[in-house]
Amino acid sequence: MSTPFPFTAVVGQDDLRLALLLNAVSPAVGGVLVRGEKGTAKSTAVRALSALLPAVAVVPGCRFSCDPGSPDPACPDGPHESAAAAERPSRMVELPVGASEDRLVGALDIERALAEGVKAFEPGLLADAHRGILYVDEVNLLHDHLVDLLLDAAAMGASYVEREGVSVRHAARFLLVGTMNPEEGELRPQLLDRFGLTVEVAASREPDQRVEVVRRRLAYDDDPAGFATRWAGEEAAVRQRVVAARELLPSVRLGDGALRQIAATCAAFEVDGMRADIVMARTATALAAWAGRTDVLAEDVRQAALLALPHRRRRNPFDAPGLDEDKLDETLEEFAGEDDTDPDPDSDPDGGGPGGGGGQPAPDSGPRGGDTAARPEAGEDGAPQASGGAEQSPVRAAEPFRTKVLSVPGLGEGAAGRRSRARAEHGRTIGSRRPRGTLTKLHLAATVQAAAPHQRARGRSGPGLVVRRDDLRQAVREGREGNLVLFVVDASGSMAARQRMGAVKGAVLSLLLDAYQRRDKVGLVTFRGRDAQVALPPTSSVDAAAARLESLPTGGRTPLAAGLLKAHEVLRVERLRDPARRALVVVVTDGRATGGPEPVALAARAARLFAAEGIASVVVDCESGPVRLGLAGQLAGELGGTAVTLGELRADAIAGLVKDVRGRAA
Template identity: 60%
Template structure:
């Protein structure tokens, strides 16, 4: 076994160090989510913590690591006979991104069921991690339903199994740590909120610290055991401190003034629900135990809030994470000012909040409602919104005689108004085992069981009834030669007369699930002179931003191509980072002629490359244009290059005279035609 990098040898990362140690003292806090760019020692720190966790005593032979002093009365392996306990190290269980639900929570032991006729349960990773640590690298890439399972178990301390005819529950208390790189996409805010603490990490910014990191890493690689020995004493002291803090934890008192301060901080910060209050209270108690204090003070409350609150701010999903530090400082200051005169104040060594300008309480540029001249939340009309929308739009530059521009192109990009809920755009056909998501119907690894089929390679989920029926139809009721399933003993089931029905490999049936998949949503946006009227482009940007939000909520990958003047530009290559798309959309400028064919050609080229890179992810092409073209060939000549690609044409033509060219383009692409005014879910409901 290789020597792990010592916990005490990691340079810097004070917040991450504290968050991990507090969860080691009190796993009930709910785990730690570590956000940081690649190469910032996230995984190194987590794996190093496992060596500091204290040894545990378990019941010998129990697959669920029951404590001999207080065994779980509902343990599936219980009741446990009296005997000598087994002492072993706490485990660090790693959950890979490709894990399936049955591997996480456990499933029916198929081998024992088929060979012995016994309905037995095979434990999963949650059972293996009980009383230890569960580490999920790249948690933002893990399917949402698996993250829900992990967080529910971490919060309740129990795992519930309801699958494959198995119904049971077992203890699952563990230190949950997830790491992620924001460049690979953000998890849903609802999932982030379920983690107790969230820590942002980054590479050292001081030359001396960076040099020390490299020096220690090279020394570790040259002599792992010798390097670990240098920090063995410091790690041993930390491990002893964890054990002592665990023993003090039940004796720590959380007084009413501290609870009142927690409530005031959460109200001032504007969090949703009560989860933040509970997490801060648990973290403050763990901090007091770690600092060898018997009573929680304001210092513990404030330090706990700084770890538990930054990711819980009521904010737009597209706002950059971690942008509310000043708001948190203001909330701590406001909570201190509103305390009663006889309430406990901060300790002398308690650092006060930082001073600085808070975000104004008044409406921001993008917060305008209809009464303030801004568009309403569900009003996608081309003429509703944007500065200067009091009159009809001026004729486009390309529609005037001689091509003379009516107005100069805007010097700054058009603003984006408030978004609205859009109707669901989907691929009309059913996909084949694509990426799990919430957009288009598809055969999936999970979802409603729609039937069975002969397996194609490795079996995903065995459909037991159809497997047995397939064997029965062949009348295999006599004992014949040994017939083996892959990696199992001969499988036999008895009929009513007690004769054996032998199940051969050709009888195996795999369950077919129907669910929904995530798509690659590629936006092709017209940014030419025909869209240059400021109010029109503001409306189009608002519509595209609404579609981006919808793609974010449905776990899609997004890309964006714009076309104007002479050619098309890929402003956003397909990515899971929707925030980048929002920034590029905000900076989008307009003007020039309309090379619509070039935009479609660039889309075909992009989709072909993505199909080679990820053939399982189906595309959905969304073309936002008025259908006009003034440069290049007729866009209908490019349509064959996009044959078979599910497409939607959003027609943003407005004004009293309409040419209907977007509808013609939709016909050439065999695409769904959608006027911009019909994009809103409210407009669809009204129809």
């Protein structure tokens, strides 16, 4: 086993180290979600934490790590009676992004359960992580149903495995740590709320600190064991401090004044539900224990708010995480209680240990990128500018709205999501088949039907059903998949009327929000002037797409064919990377094509490529004014898709749109 990088050797990242240590002191805090760009020591710090946790006393031979002092009475390996205790190091178990449900929660031997009535259970990663750390790298890329199972187990402290009336339960209490790069997509707000704390990490911009990071990493790579030995003293000191804080934790007093501050802070920042209040209370108590105190102070409440609230305030992916620290300080001062005393100004409440403080920077309260131009008054009816006009500064998007569902026709087999119909692990049962490999979802009726004709030949003599491997049937289920929604946006001069471009951006922003909620990947191609460009390659980060859209300039001619050909190339490359993910192309244009020889004919030929390959498409018609040429509708016909106006995109205006999309593409 390789020597892990020492926790105390991690340079900077005070909030990250503090959040991890607080969970080591009090696992009831609820885990940590670490958000940040790649290369910021997220995984390094998490993997190093396990070396700081105390050893675990277990029942010898128990696959579920039962505590000999209070064994789980429902343990599948039990009952444990007066067993001698054994000791092992605290574990850190990693959950791979591509793990199956059976790998996470464990699996029952269905064949033995049906034929013999035996609960033959193979434990999963949740059992391995009991009384240790469960680490999920790239948790935002984990399938939603696995995240739900994971967080339910973390909340209840137990894992339940049920298959056709046969069930197994075992304890599963662990420190849950997830890391993610927001550029690769966000977690749903409901899932964000299930993580106790969150921290934002970024690489330091200080040259001296970056030099120290490189120096330590090179020294570790050259001699991991020697490097760890040099940091052994600091590691032992922090380990001892964790043990002392755990012992002190039950004695920490959370006074009424601190509780009032916690409740007032959660109310002031309008967080949903009561989980935030509970997490803040547990975090503030752990902070006091970590500092060696038995009273929770206002500074503990403030630090708890900075760790527990930012991710609970996000209503959609376009909201910037973080807290207004001035508002936080005003709330704490207003509700300061009599039992909150100031610490000795000469003391160090954080004890000088790793992660000893430091709040998160205040969020940028200014407008989003690209929102620097004031919105001038538009001309009457938003008449378009000349096709060859000069480039105009970015226009602010109109307010987003709820859109109707645009889906890809047919039945896919892509990644789990919420847009189009697909064969899936979860959903309604539509049939059965013979299992390929391990049986995961038993179709009981089909299994009994397959086994029933052979009972006499198999010598059945009692009430039990004689079931063999060939009789087992896997349930075939239909659920929903996520798609690649590729936006092809016309940014030419004919679209440059500011009022209209603001409405166009608002419509695309609305579709992006819908894509986020439906777990899609998104991409953005724009065309203007002489060519087209990929403004954003396919990604799960819809907020990145929104930022590119917001700063999009307009002006110049309309190379519609170039935009379509660029989109076709993006789809070709993406099919090689992810062949199971189907695409939905959303072309946002007024249908005009200018520039170069025969621009209209060239655009039509480019559009027919999409129709020939059966790629689902929708054209959002942005044409305005009293005289309409219907060019967007003609383009939709060449694409084999359908055309809708900006107004028809609203959820209450296009009830028949999905049928139209399916009918055109069928």
